[in-house]
Each structure stands twice: as structure tokens, then as C-alpha cells.
Amino acid sequence: MIIQALAFYMFAGIAIAAGIMVISARNPVHSVLFLILTFFNAAGLFVLLGAEFLAMILVVVYVGAVAVLFLFVVMMLDINFAELREGFLQYLPIGALVGLILLVELAMVFGGWHFAPEAAKSGAMPIPSPDMVTNTHALGRVLYTNYVYLFQAAGVVLLVAMIGAIVLTHRSRPGVRKQDISRQVSRRAEETVEMRKVEPGSGI
């Protein structure tokens, strides 16, 4: 148990410290790198909870894909660092307000669970013990049975978002010579190459 407690405080401590660095780092690229560190430690906390599948999905999806694109964009931006710091105090009240709302909401949820433990159970599927079924199987069983419509709906939402992004950014430019692989492959030698017998000294 001591090891687990130590691991918890390590992951939690680094996650919070990295989270603070995300908003206080001067360089936006450093901010994104600290954000990645935060995600990584959150994954560690999931492992400690016994939710190893969620932990790995967090790393694959958020750290391995989403944060890469974040970093990609931030690195390409031409940012004036001094200008970036100017609006800090101006946005502080709004940021603090959002943080406060989140804090109150979390307090209400966990406070509710504390005072009425059965309320927490009513909304959730019963959790099987880890030695009966692995995490992945357990998730698959509820995700593709009880929640299959919600799961599909989430997929459709993402698909619509993807198509929307493509439609908004796609423009067909005239006069661009694009490689058309199927046309290249379907070309026959007879259509494109002509054999001529050339008389010496006369040219074609």
C-alpha cells in the first residue's frame, strides 16, 4: 500500500505542477509540452485506479495524436511572446470564474456521493471485480450493449465534424497539375509511344 500511495502522490503532484506550468510557461511550446506531461501523469493515475485500458487510450488518443497536432500548430505559429502576456490580467476574471464554476460542480457531485452513497450507484453500471473480467472486456460489454446508440451517436458527431472541417477548408484550384495514379497506371504503351522508321540524315 505504501508503494501505491507514493506512486499516487508522485503522479498527482507532477500532474498538478505540470498543470500550473501549462498556464504560467512563457513559451507556448513549453506550455504544450507541460500539457503532455499532465496527460501522461493522468494516465498513470488511471493505472493506479485499475483502469489500464482507459490509461492506454488516454495516451494513444490524447498524447499520441491530439497533442501532436497541438504541438504541430503551436510550433508553426509566429507568436510575439510579449504581446501574448499583455491580456493576462484582462482575462483573469473570466478564467477564475470558469475555474470556480468547475470547482463548485465537482464539489457538488462528490459531496452528493458522500452524503448519499446509493446515488452514485444508481447512475452507473455495476463494476465487476477485476479478477472476474479484464477491464477491456468489461468496457466492451457495456459499450456495445447498453450504450450502443450513444456510442454510435458519438461516432456520427465526430464524422460530421470531420466532414465539416474538410468542406470548410477544401477548395478546388483550377490549373493545378495533380498526379492521377489510376490514369498513369491505365496508360498503354500503344497509345503513348509511336515507333517511326527514320531515314538516316533526314529527321522526322
Place this chain on the structure above:
Amino acid sequence: MVELWNNYLWPLIWIVILIVVIVVPLLVAVAYLTYAERKVIGAMHLRKGPNVVGPFGLLQPFADGLKLFLKETVIPTGANRGVFIAAPMVTFFLALVAWAVIPFGEGMVLANINVGIMYLFAISSLGVYGILMAGWASNSRYAFLGALRSAAQMVSYEVAMGFIIITVLLCVGSLNLTDIVMAQKTVWFVIPLLPMAVLFFISTLAETNRHPFDLPEAEAELVAGYNVEYSAMTFAMFFLGEYANMILMAGMTVILFFGGWLPPIDIAPFNWIPDPVWFALKISAVLFVFIWVRAAFPRYRYDQLMRLGWKVFLPISLAAVVVVAGVLVAFDLTPVVK
């Protein structure tokens, strides 16, 4: 005191011993992979390859290592120091931690976790950070272009790789690497899933930035890509990480499609050979193909590389998931879940 020793200290020491037992042979393998690459490509070019240092040039990797160790680490003035130094460390570290879940034989694994394949996939998807950080922190156009190419390439091919892994998992019914290997006792997955094995191998080439997909370090246009500003040990760490990743990807191919440590036929002369030897032999065979591809194929053009990833591999692997799942359900072959 005895309790402290039994419960905490001894397991800790034991794990450290196991880690050393895995990492030291791995680093030697990395060193000799560079030697094998030069020798094999030399033979394919009708050259001799390294043959001066030691008998048959066998000490060449150590000479190279010593040279890199003794050189000066240069940090460019315009570079972002912290990130610049962290980048090779990240690459090297990630290339090593992935080996924690690789089973070298039945029960011969450091951490036999339930989501082994997901862990491998997650760690290999993190590999892009080392390159991206190096490219940005170097504050050089060439390095940055190499890093951007690499990031786009690795993210693209990861999607196809994920789907290919799913087709294998559908046949296994578990994410545990030992279970995946044991599911291939009757037949290796390369036979029923041959197209997927080929696609997976090509994706691993792109994922490790190897020929013919080595655009991040295309020396003709980008000098050396993301590692152009690196020297001495920082460069060596990139190099070691890259080759350790190659071995890891070959290991993943072997575990997913070539039956891991299992002998090809389970009869007398074959099953005398210990498990790790079979595993190493199979990895070496896959690595030989890695090197062979490098000697045989020209480099892809960048837009063709992206086209191959998104317009060819992704639809095929997505269709394969549907087809494999359909076949398994139709013929009632779905693996029994514990």
C-alpha cells in the same frame, strides 16, 4: 527489517536485475544491428562493408560508439537548451521502456500486463515527440522541416497500424501479448491474415522512419533532417533509440503475425531450441527485410507517402476489420472470452 527486505527491497533489486538483463543485450543487439546493416548493404552493393576494426570488422560498432562518446556536444546558440537536450533522452527512453512488456518466451516477460499491445502502441505513438522536440528546439529550418514531415508521417501510419492490430485482436480475444502468441499455436496469423502482415510491415517501416519512407532525414534535401544540429552523445542517443525502435517494431511484427517465440513446427528438433532463441531468430529475419528494403527501394515522394497512408492503407485496413469480424462471426470462430 526482514519484512522490509522481503516486501520492498528484494522485489526492487530483482526488477532492476531483470531490467539490466533485458537492456544490456538490447544495446548490444542495437550495436550489431548497425554493423549488420552496413555488412548486408555492402554485400548487396558488391562491397565489403566495415572490415578493418577487429576480425571481419566486428569491433566497428564499439569504435563508432567510442568516437561519439569522446566528441564534444555542441549546443547551437539559437537553440532552446532544455528541450534540445531533452529530445534525444525522450527518444532513447521511449525506445527502451517499450521492452518491458515484450514476452521473450513463455512467462519470460518483465510486466505481463492485460493491455500489453495497447501499451506498445501507446509508447510507439509517443516516439514522435522526441523528433518533434528536436526539430523545433534546434532552431534550424532543415531540422524543423524534417520534424514536421516525421510528425505527419508517423501520425498517418499509426491509424492504419491500429486497425491492423484490431484485426489480430479479433482473432485472439485478448490484448495480452502472451495470449496473442499462444493463440498462434495451431497456425501463425501470417497465414490467415497475410495481407495485414504485409501492410503492418510496411507501416512499421514508415513508423520507424526507415527507407523507403525516411523523408524526415532525407539527406538529399534536408541534410540530415531533425538531427542535423546534434553531435556526439546526443546524436548517439537518437541513433540508438531509432535502431532499438526498429528491433521493437520487428518484435511486434513477430509477436502479432509470426507466432512470437513458438517454433515453426512443434516437433523434436525444433522445440529443443529455447524460446528466446526462436524469438531472436525471427526478429533477425524481419530486420534483414528492413535492411533489404533499404538497399532495394528508392525513396518515396512526400505526397505519395501521404497518399499511400491515407488513401490506400487506411481504407484497406478498415475494410479488413469489417471482413475479419464478419468472417469470425459468420463461421462462429470468435475466440472464447475468459
